[in-house]
Amino acid sequence: MPEVLVVDDSKVMRDMVxxxxxxxxxxxxxxxxxxxxxIERLSLQPYDLLVLDLNMPDIxxxxxxxxxxxxxxxxxxxxxxxxxxxxxxxRARALAVGANRFMTKPFTPDAILSEAxxxxxxxxx
Amino acid sequence: xxxxxxxxxxxxxxxxxxxxxxxxxxxxxxxxxxxxxRRGLAHPRAVRELFRALHTIKGLSAMVDVEPIVAIAHWMxxxxxxxxxxxxxxxEPSVEPLMEGLREIEQRVRQLAAGKQAAPVPAGLLExxxxxxxxxxxxxxxxxxxxxxLELDAAIAARLSAAEKEQLxxxxxxxxxxxxxxxVPSAERAAAGVTINSVRDRVAKLxxxxxxxxxxxxxxxxxxxxxxxxxxxDATDAxxxxxxxxxxxxxRALTGAAPEPAQAVPAAPEPEPxxxxxxxxxxxxxxxxxxxxxxxxxxxxxRLAALVVNRSRLTRAVAALTxxxxxxxELTAILQENGxxxxxxxxxxxxxxMVRVGDVLERLPLLVRGLRRSTGKAVRLELDVGDAELDKxxxxxxxxxxxxxxxxxxxxxxxSPDERRAAGKxxxxxxxxxxxxxxxxxxxxxxxxxxxxxxxxxxxxxAGGPVPQTPDALLEVLCRPGFSTRDAATATxxxxxxxxxxxxxxxxxxxxxxxxxxRPGAGTTFRLRVPLTITLVDAFVFECAGLRYAVAVxxxxxxxxxxxxRLVRPAxxxxxxxxxxxxxxxxxxxLESLLELERRDGxxxxxxxxxxxRQRGEPVAFAVDRxxxxxxxxxxxxxxxxxxxxGVAGATDLGDGQPTLVLDLxxxxxxxxxxxxxxxxxxxxxxxx
Numbered sequence: 177m178p179e180v181l182v183v184d185d186s187k188v189m190r191d192m193v194x195x196x197x198x199x200x201x202x203x204x205x206x207x208x209x210x211x212x213x214x215i216e217r218l219s220l221q222p223y224d225l226l227v228l229d230l231n232m233p234d235i236x237x238x239x240x241x242x243x244x245x246x247x248x249x250x251x252x253x254x255x256x257x258x259x260x261x262x263x264x265x266x267r268a269r270a271l272a273v274g275a276n277r278f279m280t281k282p283f284t285p286d287a288i289l290s291e292a293x294x295x296x297x298x299x300x301x
Numbered sequence: 302x303x304x305x306x307x308x309x310x311x312x313x314x315x316x317x318x319x320x321x322x323x324x325x326x327x328x329x330x331x332x333x334x335x336x337x338x339r340r341g342l343a344h345p346r347a348v349r350e351l352f353r354a355l356h357t358i359k360g361l362s363a364m365v366d367v368e369p370i371v372a373i374a375h376w377m378x379x380x381x382x383x384x385x386x387x388x389x390x391x392x393e394p395s396v397e398p399l400m401e402g403l404r405e406i407e408q409r410v411r412q413l414a415a416g417k418q419a420a421p422v423p424a425g426l427l428e429x430x431x432x433x434x435x436x437x438x439x440x441x442x443x444x445x446x447x448x449x450x451l452e453l454d455a456a457i458a459a460r461l462s463a464a465e466k467e468q469l470x471x472x473x474x475x476x477x478x479x480x481x482x483x484x485v486p487s488a489e490r491a492a493a494g495v496t497i498n499s500v501r502d503r504v505a506k507l508x509x510x511x512x513x514x515x516x517x518x519x520x521x522x523x524x525x526x527x528x529x530x531x532x533x534x535d536a537t538d539a540x541x542x543x544x545x546x547x548x549x550x551x552x553r554a555l556t557g558a559a560p561e562p563a564q565a566v567p568a569a570p571e572p573e574p575x576x577x578x579x580x581x582x583x584x585x586x587x588x589x590x591x592x593x594x595x596x597x598x599x600x601x602x603x604r605l606a607a608l609v610v611n612r613s614r615l616t617r618a619v620a621a622l623t624x625x626x627x628x629x630x631e632l633t634a635i636l637q638e639n640g641x642x643x644x645x646x647x648x649x650x651x652x653x654x655m656v657r658v659g660d661v662l663e664r665l666p667l668l669v670r671g672l673r674r675s676t677g678k679a680v681r682l683e684l685d686v687g688d689a690e691l692d693k694x695x696x697x698x699x700x701x702x703x704x705x706x707x708x709x710x711x712x713x714x715x716x717s718p719d720e721r722r723a724a725g726k727x728x729x730x731x732x733x734x735x736x737x738x739x740x741x742x743x744x745x746x747x748x749x750x751x752x753x754x755x756x757x758x759x760x761x762x763x764a765g766g767p768v769p770q771t772p773d774a775l776l777e778v779l780c781r782p783g784f785s786t787r788d789a790a791t792a793t794x795x796x797x798x799x800x801x802x803x804x805x806x807x808x809x810x811x812x813x814x815x816x817x818x819x820r821p822g823a824g825t826t827f828r829l830r831v832p833l834t835i836t837l838v839d840a841f842v843f844e845c846a847g848l849r850y851a852v853a854v855x856x857x858x859x860x861x862x863x864x865x866x867r868l869v870r871p872a873x874x875x876x877x878x879x880x881x882x883x884x885x886x887x888x889x890x891x892l893e894s895l896l897e898l899e900r901r902d903g904x905x906x907x908x909x910x911x912x913x914x915r916q917r918g919e920p921v922a923f924a925v926d927r928x929x930x931x932x933x934x935x936x937x938x939x940x941x942x943x944x945x946x947x948g949v950a951g952a953t954d955l956g957d958g959q960p961t962l963v964l965d966l967x968x969x970x971x972x973x974x975x976x977x978x979x980x981x982x983x984x985x986x987x988x989x990x
Contacts, residue, residue: 185353185357186357186360188312188316188318188319188361189357189360191312191315192309192312195307195309195312196307198307199307209498210497210498212497212498212501212513212528213497215497215515215526215528216486216491216496216497216526216528219517219525220486220487220491232353233353234510235513235514235515239515243515243517246517259360260357260359260363261356281361281363281364282309282363282366285307285309
C-alpha cells in the first residue's frame with residue numbers, strides 16, 4: 177500500500193490533493209498541516225510519495241526538501257511541489273534542492289494524478 | 302489510462318468556509334499592522350501572516366477557478382512581499398487600499414456563497430494595489446540597532462534571516478529572554494500526543510516563537526531529529542520544558558545578559574489591544590477542529606427529540622406492564638439509565654453548537670475603525686472576552702445588538718477630541734466590551750464608554766415627559782420605539798438610537814436582561830445578561846379568538862380544513878363534535894373553549910382550520926381560526942412556577958415585541974380533560990360516521 181504524505185497548511189487544499197490522487201488504486205494518505213509536522217512524520221515513518229506546498233508557517237517547502245535530501249534514508253523519496261508561486265525562480269530553486277516535480281496552482285486533477293503515477297511507478301522500478 | 306472523475310467545483314463550500322476564516326485572520330493582521338504603522342513601528346510578523354493568508358486565498362481561488370479573487374489577492378500579496386523584505390514596514394497610505402482589497406474579496410466570497418457569480422474586479426482597484434508596490438519599495442529599509450549579541454551555533458545562525466535575528470536581539474534588549482528550546486520527537490511521544498505541532502502550540506502560550514528549525518545528523522549532536530525553537534519569553538525554563546514534554550527536551554539562553562524572569566519587567570513593549578494580540582495560527586485555524594453546518598447539528602437535535610418522544614412511550618408502556626403486575630424492576634432501571642443517557646447526549650450536542658465569543662466579535666475592531674474614520678473621533682476598542690463560549694443561535698442574535706451598542710457609543714456617547722480635551726479627558730475615547738460566564742447558564746456582557754453620559758433631562762425633554770429618576774426609568778424611555786431617531790446625533794442625549802431594537806433582542810427574543818448605568822461626564826455602561834443557549838423550534842403560528850399562538854411543527858400530524866357543514870355530533874355524547882379526516886372521524890376540540898377565551902366580537906369561533914395532534918396515540922383535532930405562518934421561533938420556557946401551566950410549552954417573541962404562548966396541544970387537551978371524553982365515543986367513530 178503506497179503511503180502518501182500531503183503537506184499544506186490549507187485543509188481544503190489537502191483534501192483537494194487527496195481527491196485528485198484517489199483514483200490511483202491502493203494509496204493511503206496522511207495529512208500534515210505544517211512543514212515541521214511533515215519533517216516529524218518523515219523522520220518517524222517511511223512514505224512513498226511527498227506532496228508539498230511551498231509557502232507555510234515556520235519553515236517552508238524548500239526547507240522540507242532540503243531536510244529530506246539531507247537524510248540518507250529519504251534520498252529517493254519522490255517529491256511533488258504544489259504551489260501558487262509559479263515564477264521561474266521558485267521552480268528552479270525547488271528543482272535544484274531536489275524536488276522531482278513542480279506544479280503550479282491551479283492544476284487539473286488529471287495533471288497531478290499522472291505525475292504521481294509516473295513517480296510511483298518509476299520508484300517501484 | 303483512466304481519467305479522474307474529480308470535479309474541484311465540489312470543493313466550493315469547503316473553499317468558502319476556509320476563505321472566510323482566512324479573511325478573518327487577514328483583517329486581524331491588517332488591523333495589527335495599521336496599529337503599528339500609526340505608531341511608526343514595523344510589525345514583521347503580522348505582515349508575514351497577512352501575506353500568507355492572501356497567498357493561500359489566491360491558491361485556493363485558483364483551484365476553484367474564481368479569477369477576480371485570484372487577481373485581487375495577487376496584487377495585495379505582491380506589495381506585502383516587498384513590505385516583508387523591508388522588515389515588516391508598511392507605509393501608512395498602503396493600509397487603505399489593502400482594506401479595500403480585503404473588502405472586495407469578502408464581497409465576492411459572499412456572492413459565491415449566495416450561489417451567484419463573483420463580480421469582476423472593480424475598476425481602478427488593481428491599479429491602486431499595483432501602485433502600492435512602488436510606495437512600499439520606497440520605504441527606507443529598517444534601521445538596525447544591534448544592542449544584544451546572540452550566542453548561536455554557526456549552523457543555526459546561518460539559517461536565520463536578518464529580520465529574525467533582529468527580532469531576537471531587539472526582544473532581548475526590551476528585557477525578554479531570548480532562549481533556545483530543543484525538542485526531540487519520537488514515535489512514543491507522538492503516540493502520547495506530544496508532537497512538534499502540540500509543543501509549538503503550548504510554547505506559543507508562554508513565548509513568542511521567532512523561528513523553529515529542524516536539525517539532524519552532526520548538527521543535532523549526532524543524534525536523531527531535533528527541533529530547535531528560538532523564543533522570546535518571560536516564562537521560566539521549567540515551564541517551557543514542561544510545554545515541550547520534559548526530558549529529553551533541553552534549554553539554553555541565547556544571551557548572556559538577560560536573567561531569569563525578573564520580578565519587574567522593565568520597558569516591556571506596549572501591549573496590543575486584546576483582539577489584535579497574536580495567537581498562533583494553527584491554534585486559531587484549529588488543528589483537530591471541524592467545521593460543521595449548523596443545520597446538521599439541528600438535525601441531530603431533532604433526531605434526538607424523536608428518541609425522547611419514543612422514550613416517553615416506552616415509559617408509559619412499562620408503567621402499564623407494572624400496573625398489570627409484571628416483573629419490571631430491571632426494565633425500569635434500564636429506562637432510568639436511558640433517560641440519563643439521553644440528557645447527556647442532548648447536552649453534548651448543545652456543546653457542539655457553542656462558539657467562542659471572541660470569534661463572534663472578530664469584526665468589531667473593523668467596525669470601530671470605520672467609525673473612527675467616519676466620525677473623526679479618536680477611539681480605542683478594548684475587548685475582554687476571554688474564552689467565553691455561546692450557543693451559535695444566541696451569538697447570531699446577540700451580535701447585531703452589540704454592534705448597535707458599540708456604534709451608539711462611538712457615534713453619540715463619545716465626545717469629539719476637542720470637547721474631551723476641554724473636559725480634561727484623554728483625547729482618545731475608550732469603548733470597552735467585556736464578558737464572562739455569570740450565574741449558571743448565563744453570560745454577562747458589558748459595553749462601557751468613557752463618554753459624556755446620558756443626560757436624563759435632555760432625554761425627558763425629547764420624550765416629552767417627566768425626568769426619569771432611576772436608571773431603569775431612564776432606560777425605559779431610551780428603549781421606547783422610535784425614541785430620538787431623528788437628531789440623536791446631536792450632543793444632547795448621548796444615546797438612544799435604536800435602543801428599542803437592542804431591548805427587543807436581549808429581553809424579548811433571548812429572554813435576557815438589560816440594564817444601564819450612567820454618570821454625566823464620566824460615561825455609560827450597558828449591562829447585558831443572556832442565556833448561553835436557546836431552543837429553536839420550527840412552529841406553526843395561528844390565530845384563535847383574535848390572539849396568536851404557536852405550536853411546534855413536529856407535534857402536529859396534519860393541518861386540515863374544517864367544513865362546518867360536515868361536522869358530526871353523535872347522539873348521547875353531549876358536546877362532542879367529530880370532524881372527518883380521510884374517511885375516519887376525529888374528535889374536534891375547540892381551542893377557544895379549552896383556553897377559556899372570550900370573543901370580543903361575541904361571535905362563535907368559525908374554526909375553519911384544525912391542527913391534528915396525537916394524544917395518547919389517538920388523533921385529536923384542535924379548531925383554530927386561521928393559520929398565520931410557519932417560522933422558526935426561540936422557545937423560552939416559562940420559569941415562574943406560578944405561570945407554568947400544563948399545555949403551555951413556553952413563550953416566544955414573533956418580532957412584534959409581544960409575548961406569544963407556545964402551546965403543547967396534546968398536554969393541553971389532556972390537562973383540560975378534553976382528551977378523555979371524546980376518546981370514548983371516538984372508539985366507535987367508524988360507526989358514528
